[in-house]
Amino acid sequence: MKTLGWIIQDHKCRLEAQQEFNFLRWRINSKEMNMKITQDRQQSLIQQLQILLIKIRKQQTIRIRQIASIRGKLIFLKPSIPKASFHIMIMNQIIKQFVNNNNWKIEIICPKTIIPELQWWITTINLNIPINIKPFHHQAQLTSDASKDGWGGTFQIIGQKEIKIADKWRNKESNNSSNFREISAIYLSLLQMLPQIKRYQIQDILVQTDNQVASYNINRRRANWTLAEIVERIIDLTVKENLRLRVIHLPGVLNHTADSLSRLSRSGDYGIKKEILQQVLKEWNIKIEIDAFANRKNRKTRRFYTVNKDKWAEARDGLSQNWTNKVILVHPPIPLIPKSLAKIKEENTTAIVIVPIWEGQYWWPMLQELKIKAKVLGKSQEVLEMGAKMKKRGLMLPPGEMGIFLITKMQKENNYSENL
Known part of the structure; x- marks a missing residue:
């Protein structure tokens, strides 16, 4: 190719076929179909986080630009760290609080409330658990809905009979917002179906909900403060059980069965x-x-x-x-x-x-x-x-x-x- 006039950067090219290689500072394994952070990026990030941690503990001044720079590098890890968005929330709050008129050169004494967040990142990056990058092919379908009285849903493994699930809210759960209840319905449905999921070794589940906020937040693995807790529970469950969810919006008029189950009369009236x-x-x-x-x-x-x-x-x-x-x-x-x-x-x-x-x-x-x-x-x-x-x-x-x-x-x- 060089003889034909192409300019080849040898240090950026792989001239031999490989099943495991680095690409854009990701370590990709095409045999196991997973990826993780490269070792050099892993070491660099841990070092930067530790330096920041020392300065915060000693209450030394830190440029807000430095915090923002580290935040950007952590956000880049979202594809391999499902809970990334939930552990930059304090960092986001600090940047928003101190940056005025785009003055990124300002120096601050960073609040110690950020320390647990930074420690979580150091531990997580150090573990560097590979993330599954296989194409998504759902093996089961979950449809859920929630009402003031309770929640309900249907669960069907491909090729098997549909299972109906329903229950009423406990204590003051019914007082939560409608968005919180809808996301809770998905979480509780997954919990109840966990024995079936484990028995048939289900990994990819298509979730249908008539709540657009629920589908948006779970898919992007991020939520505001009011919904962060319940969305994070779902992400925790998927990580622990090695599950992948794809949530789609189902118009309410097509969600009749789950809606009926969420409003089911349980007293036999x-x-x-x-x-x-x-x-x-x-x-x-x-x-x-x-x-x-x-x-x-x-x-x-x-x-x-x-x-x-x-x-x-x-x-x-x-x-x-x-x-x-x-x-x-x-x-x-x-x-x-x-x-x-x-x-x-x-x-x-x-x-x-x-x-x-x-x-x-x-x-x-x-x-x-x-x-x-x-x-x-x-x-x-x-x-x-x-x-x-x-x-x-x-x-x-x-x-x-x-x-x-x-x-x-x-x-x-x-x-x-x-x-x-």
Whole structure:
């Protein structure tokens, strides 16, 4: 090439193919598909940080330009240090406080509040953990939403059934801003799905949220003071579990399932329409004796147990009652489905069970094991009746279709299902 007139800078070129090489002061490993800081940059930065640290401890004057210069070098490390933005916040505050009219030559005595931040950087740069640079190909998809009442979401590993997750806020969490709640919903959904993520060795997860602030902050791994704590928790989790997230905005009108789960009624203030239940009971030739989860307005039998206090109820807390030798109607609030199925199995009772058809839930295999008969009833909004409290609070019915199942003490020789 030189003979053709090209000027070649030999010290800047790699004339032989290599799987590990330095580029723009990054050490890139194309075999393992990762990169880290080069050794010379690592040593140089640690030395500069230590000098700055000594001056601050001795309360010596420092040019603001020097602090800004170090900050710029640390920001450049963001591709390999996911939490970089959260550990220059005090530095940013100091620069903003003392720089007036672009006077970068000003000298200051730097506050000691910056010391923990600088120590974190020295430790992190010294570790120099390689960062994954493989192309992102999501193996699972998480969709989440949050409301004043709670949070909810769906999680689906490619090629498997969708799992629905939901819970209510603890203590004063509902008082947080809507942006904080939306980001918290993503964090809590990831935490709850962690066993599945580990089991199937998931690394890349596509996250969908209808909150643009959440998607923007998590993707750029940076947030203002009010959201920094919860965003940093997500980054901590991804680093610890070797996960990569890509968060995209999903318009609210398309986020119906997660929205319903976040507003889910957990007290059971809804019930199956009486005429639909009676039709199935007539087909199966069975008569129920007691309703295990009801109130005086939605009970389907004269005798009933209640979740909340009710003078008309035979007893409170159906799960603590004896179900043996009774034909029980079991339409539990969503959080009580696993305990209800376990109680039916333990007491070997006869029960009519009404639950959402959520095939990805961990309790679904137990239900399939216990059932004698099954039938799809239809979409929840078509077969369930909402209670007055639900409507007043803006709560939602379980999303998807509802199913009705017969579980008896008989041997499952004639086990069959209709439309399920």
